[in-house]
Amino acid sequence: MLIPLGAVVWKSQSGGFANAWDQVTAPQPFAALKMTLAISALVALFNLVMGTLIAWVLVRDDFAGKAVVEFLIDLPFALPTVVAGFVLLSLYGPSTPVHVNIAFTRLAIALALLFVTLPFVVRTVEPVLIELDRDMESAAASLGARPLLIARRIVLPNIVPAMLTGTGLAFARAIGEFGSVSLLSGNLPFHTEVSAVNIYNQVQSDNTVGAAAQSTVLLMIAFLVLFGLDVLKRRSARRG
Amino acid sequence: MADVDAPIAVGSQRRTVTRYSLRFVVLGYLAVLLAVPVGVVFYRSFRHGLGPVWSSLTTADARSAIYVTLIVAVAAVVLNTIFGVGAALLLVRKQFPGRRLLDVLVDLPQAVSPIVAGLALVLVYGKFGFFGGWLQRHGIQLIFSLPGMVMATAFVSLPLVVRAVAPVLAESGDEQEQAARTLGASGWQTFRRITLPSIRDALAYGVVLSLARSLGEYGAVTVVSGHVLGKTLTVTLFIDDRLENFDTTAAYSASALLALLAMASLLVSRRLRSRTRSVA
Amino acid sequence: MSINVRGVSKSFAQFKALDDVSVDIATGSLTALLGPSGSGKSTLLRVIAGLDTADAGTVSIEGRDATAVPPQRRDVGFVFQHYAPFKHMTVYDNIAFGLRVRKIPKAQIRERVAELLGLVHLEKFASRYPAQLSGGQRQRMALARALAVRPRVLLLDEPFGALDAQVRKELRVWLRRLHDEMAVTTVIVTHDQEEAMEVADEIVVLHDGRVKQVGAPHEVYDHPADEWVMGFLGPVTRFGDRVVRPHDLEISLSAETDAIPATVVRITRLGFQTRVDLDVGGVPAYAQLSRDAADRLDLEPGTAVLVRHLDWVGAGVREGGRVD
Numbered sequence A: 001m002l003i004p005l006g007a008v009v010w011k012s013q014s015g016g017f018a019n020a021w022d023q024v025t026a027p028q029p030f031a032a033l034k035m036t037l038a039i040s041a042l043v044a045l046f047n048l049v050m051g052t053l054i055a056w057v058l059v060r061d062d063f064a065g066k067a068v069v070e071f072l073i074d075l076p077f078a079l080p081t082v083v084a085g086f087v088l089l090s091l092y093g094p095s096t097p098v099h100v101n102i103a104f105t106r107l108a109i110a111l112a113l114l115f116v117t118l119p120f121v122v123r124t125v126e127p128v129l130i131e132l133d134r135d136m137e138s139a140a141a142s143l144g145a146r147p148l149l150i151a152r153r154i155v156l157p158n159i160v161p162a163m164l165t166g167t168g169l170a171f172a173r174a175i176g177e178f179g180s181v182s183l184l185s186g187n188l189p190f191h192t193e194v195s196a197v198n199i200y201n202q203v204q205s206d207n208t209v210g211a212a213a214q215s216t217v218l219l220m221i222a223f224l225v226l227f228g229l230d231v232l233k234r235r236s237a238r239r240g
Numbered sequence B: 001m002a003d004v005d006a007p008i009a010v011g012s013q014r015r016t017v018t019r020y021s022l023r024f025v026v027l028g029y030l031a032v033l034l035a036v037p038v039g040v041v042f043y044r045s046f047r048h049g050l051g052p053v054w055s056s057l058t059t060a061d062a063r064s065a066i067y068v069t070l071i072v073a074v075a076a077v078v079l080n081t082i083f084g085v086g087a088a089l090l091l092v093r094k095q096f097p098g099r100r101l102l103d104v105l106v107d108l109p110q111a112v113s114p115i116v117a118g119l120a121l122v123l124v125y126g127k128f129g130f131f132g133g134w135l136q137r138h139g140i141q142l143i144f145s146l147p148g149m150v151m152a153t154a155f156v157s158l159p160l161v162v163r164a165v166a167p168v169l170a171e172s173g174d175e176q177e178q179a180a181r182t183l184g185a186s187g188w189q190t191f192r193r194i195t196l197p198s199i200r201d202a203l204a205y206g207v208v209l210s211l212a213r214s215l216g217e218y219g220a221v222t223v224v225s226g227h228v229l230g231k232t233l234t235v236t237l238f239i240d241d242r243l244e245n246f247d248t249t250a251a252y253s254a255s256a257l258l259a260l261l262a263m264a265s266l267l268v269s270r271r272l273r274s275r276t277r278s279v280a
Numbered sequence C: 001m002s003i004n005v006r007g008v009s010k011s012f013a014q015f016k017a018l019d020d021v022s023v024d025i026a027t028g029s030l031t032a033l034l035g036p037s038g039s040g041k042s043t044l045l046r047v048i049a050g051l052d053t054a055d056a057g058t059v060s061i062e063g064r065d066a067t068a069v070p071p072q073r074r075d076v077g078f079v080f081q082h083y084a085p086f087k088h089m090t091v092y093d094n095i096a097f098g099l100r101v102r103k104i105p106k107a108q109i110r111e112r113v114a115e116l117l118g119l120v121h122l123e124k125f126a127s128r129y130p131a132q133l134s135g136g137q138r139q140r141m142a143l144a145r146a147l148a149v150r151p152r153v154l155l156l157d158e159p160f161g162a163l164d165a166q167v168r169k170e171l172r173v174w175l176r177r178l179h180d181e182m183a184v185t186t187v188i189v190t191h192d193q194e195e196a197m198e199v200a201d202e203i204v205v206l207h208d209g210r211v212k213q214v215g216a217p218h219e220v221y222d223h224p225a226d227e228w229v230m231g232f233l234g235p236v237t238r239f240g241d242r243v244v245r246p247h248d249l250e251i252s253l254s255a256e257t258d259a260i261p262a263t264v265v266r267i268t269r270l271g272f273q274t275r276v277d278l279d280v281g282g283v284p285a286y287a288q289l290s291r292d293a294a295d296r297l298d299l300e301p302g303t304a305v306l307v308r309h310l311d312w313v314g315a316g317v318r319e320g321g322r323v324d
Helices: A002-011 A017-025 A027-060 A066-078 A081-092 A106-131 A134-142 A147-175 A179-185 A195-204 A208-238 B009-046 B050-057 B060-093 B099-111 B114-125 B132-137 B146-172 B175-182 B187-198 B200-216 B219-224 B235-244 B248-279 C041-049 C091-101 C106-119 C135-147 C165-182 C193-199 C217-222 C227-233 C291-297
Strands: C003-012 C015-025 C030-034 C056-061 C076-079 C153-157 C185-190 C202-207 C210-215 C237-239 C242-244 C249-252 C260-270 C273-280 C283-290 C304-309
Touching (some): A027 A208, A027 B009, A081 B235, A106 A179, A134 A147, A134 C076, A147 A208, A147 B099, A179 A195, A195 B114, A195 B219, B009 B248, B050 B060, B050 B248, B060 B099, B060 B235, B060 B248, B099 B146, B114 B219, B146 B187, B146 B200, B146 B219, B187 B200, B200 B248, C003 C041, C015 C056, C015 C202, C165 C193, C202 C227, C217 C227, C249 C283, C249 C291, C273 C291, C273 C304
Antiparallel strands (some): C237 C242, C249 C304, C273 C283
């Protein structure tokens, strides 16, 4: 079931390479692609920082209601994307009760993507933090290192692989996101249209070749990112 | 050693300030991004009590959407369970060329945009697709009807079962199965009596995750479905449809319903996950 | 005095790890904190290092009150049971870490690290990662790392616990020699009484969070404070109304003063010693004789013998009581 699906998308670049290339670099799809990649990258980086912070607080800090927070973190995983979009829309859209209306803006896209990719970095970093040998930090302390130095030179290097994995996953997810974004951004061409939405429209207007070409590009990018991460992971595993 | 006698209060004070500010930043972020928006949806849905919610969810269209969703989700989950356990067993227990490829492929649906998944299906099984012609000649229509939606849903939630079961299989090792074999059990018997019970909790966990995902799938089904109200509309598509028709009450109610389901499935899955951990 | 601990108590939730513990550790000595698991020895060590804070009591190091001082500033070197290597750094970087934190110039660091690598015989491993070292090598690296910054006090938490018996014995000897060369006040935590007796100048015996006895190895062994200490430090057996060391029991075939009749139950040869299980008036006991002594007596199960306690050095302890 899987393999034909994968192979087929590639094969569907019928009509020749040149045509496929034209389809992808046509102004509208290309604009969508550029914007999607840019925003996804920003969101992924933001998640890198925020996600690590969240994981740190969850593992090292203790406060009432921590279980609720843990639960909330997983929510974007379980929530249907269209509901996620709707949820954000109701608070930060036209009928907003707090006077914050960002519907139809790029900020909206970023917000939707942040929502959907929240769990990724947190969930990959958390187990590593938990497993981390606290004695290493004690050793560093006994050797004279202040807490900030310990965090920077001892803890951080050991969680970087997990951070990278989470960020990569977040990025891959973000570039393909559809449901939440389409609801919140209004899908204005050249402004707030995400690649996934563009592809969808192509399918609806029967331009399957164009849709397929764009899909292939997205797939390749996602594949490259995941592959790169795998290489990085292997290199750090060798260090033990 | 420099300033051994320097006051210590400063150091620990700095530590608590850092701790509180970190906590504040994190909790604040989560509130703004997650908690408050979700709260608003629930508030708006139930602001006028259960009545309007109930009535908007029991219209004929709504009911058929729920019905369609259930069928598609359950079918997808069943498919995934069978295939998922099989794939997990293959990956963990057997060595064969291309095993690494299968490993990567299993994770593929998570990296692929759901739209692309839907597109892929259309291209293969649609009217002008690879097998499309053959299927049409035999009167089988997959795309724009339920079976296509089932396939699309199954595709996106496939990795969940595999990834839940595989680690448990790997950890428990196949010694027990070997023992069963030496005692005379056949392959199927071994599977039923030894393997299956050992992965029971992990499997339940994977199934719940898969079910939650299937109930909430939007992107893939939207490509594959014909959006025929009353026939091929899932609840997620229904929300979309209602929004377009400015029926916000129904949209809110359906969203609240799905959100509740999502939370319930989260709770259940967490309990199941901690059970797999304690057994191992 | 190098380290003074006064009235230290510490609890973890319901569990009282240390109960009003006071200990003095002499400058330049090698002291062992000896006790079974849960006796509080590791906790005490960590409190001295500043890695844990006591609920009550004080710790002073070299005359200055260190109770509220964080570990960074106590100038103590700490070696962990599982070495706590910085996994992501090479051996060189591990050892250099403390020096780098103190912003020592690179040339000096290089010198010092080379010196230490030579000391612990890891010269060829400088650019390896901890994962590529054996347990014993990792432990030596941990020691070098702690010594790099010339601490006033060196603390070792069951440093050889995770190693094979042979490696353990070798490292014990090596540690003693190192201490004699460097003359750093050293405190080592161990549950192995053989290790403590072989290595330490002074032993602090701990049980259930309290100090049971402090003294030189032979003192603690020959004049134990109570029955528990006696049993923990070495083999014991019942004899009459006392608890004595089995190798202080003499078996003879002819009557002697104070000799009590007994029957041989079983003879087990253990290398250069022989263990003789006896029935002394219905109470089981055992004696440990040298192989020669046992062979000379030509004992067999069922032989009637006479047993006498050699009262010369160790007086034995009355059951449940203090020293005679």
